[in-house]
Amino acid sequence: xxxxxxxxxxxxxxxxxxxxxxxxxxxxxxxxxxxxxxxxxxxxxxxxxxxxxxxxxxxxxxxxxxxxxxxxxxxxxxxxxxxxxxxxxxxxxxxxxxxxxxxxxxxxxxxxxxxxxxxxxxxxxxxxxxxx
Numbered sequence: 813x814x815x816x817x818x819x820x821x822x823x824x825x826x827x828x829x830x831x832x833x834x835x836x837x838x839x840x841x842x843x844x845x846x847x848x849x850x851x852x853x854x855x856x857x858x859x860x861x862x863x864x865x866x867x868x869x870x871x872x873x874x875x876x877x878x879x880x881x882x883x884x885x886x887x888x889x890x891x892x893x894x895x896x897x898x899x900x901x902x903x904x905x906x907x908x909x910x911x912x913x914x915x916x917x918x919x920x921x922x923x924x925x926x927x928x929x930x931x932x933x934x935x936x937x938x939x940x941x942x943x944x
Contacts, residue, residue, distance in 0.1 A: 853881055854879055854880065854881045854882045854926075854928070855879055855880025855881055855882075856879065856880075856928075857877065857878075857879045857882075857886075857922060857923075857924055857928040857929065857930045858877070858878050858879070858930065859875055859876070859877055859878075859922055859930055859932055860875070860876045860878070861873070861875065862932070862933075863932060863933040863934070863935075864897075864910050864932060864933070864934045864935070865934075865935050865937070866897070866910065866912040866934070866935065866936045866937070867937060867938065867939070868912065868938050869912050869913070869914070869915070869936070869938065870912065871911075871912045871936075872909055872910065872911050872912070873909070873910045874902055874907055874908070874909055874910075875888075875907070875908045875909075875910060875922075875932065876906055876907050877906045877907075877908070877922050877930075878906060879924055879928065882924055882928075884924060884925045884926075885905055885924075885925055886905065886906055886908075886922060886923065886924055887922070887923050888908055888920055888921070888922050888923075888932075889920060889921040889923065890918075890920050891918070891919055891920050891921055892918040892919055892920075893918035893919065893920040893934050895913065895914060895916075896912075896913055896914050896915075896916040896917075896918050896934065896936055897910050897911060897912060897913055897918070897920075897934055897936065898910075898911045898913055899911070899920070910934065912936045913936070914936065915936050915937060915938065916935075916936055917933070917934065917935045917936075918933075918934050919931050919932065919933055919934070920932050920934060
C-alpha cells in the first residue's frame with residue numbers, strides 16, 4: 813500500500829510540474845487584438861507592402877495599414893528610421909507616404925489606438941555604375 817501511495821504522489825507531482833510549463837512565445841506583430849475600444853473583435857494589424865524598399869534619395873512609397881473591424885486612427889513611430897526617412901499622412905487616415913532622406917536600413921512601428929503594433933522594415937539604397 814505504501815508503494816502505491818508513493819507512486820501516486822510521485823505521479824501527481826510530475827503531472828503538476830509538467831502542467832505548469834508552457835506559455836511564453838510571442839513577438840513580432842501584435843496578432844489578433846481580441847477586444848478593441850467598445851469590446852469589438854478586431855483582426856491583426858497589417859501593412860501593404862509589409863516592407864519598404866526605396867531605391868533613391870528622391871524615392872517615395874505608400875504604406876497602407878489595415879485591421880479588420882477597426883476604424884480608428886493609426887500612427888507611425890520612426891524609431892531607428894529617424895534620419896533615414898520621413899513619413900507623412902497620405903490621402904486617407906490609413907495611408908502613409910514614406911520619403912527617403914539618407915541611405916540605410918531601419919525598423920519603424922505602426923500602431924493603432926489600442927496598443928496593436930507592427931514592425932516595418934525599411935531600406936534606402938541607390939545603385940550607380942556604368943552600363944557598357
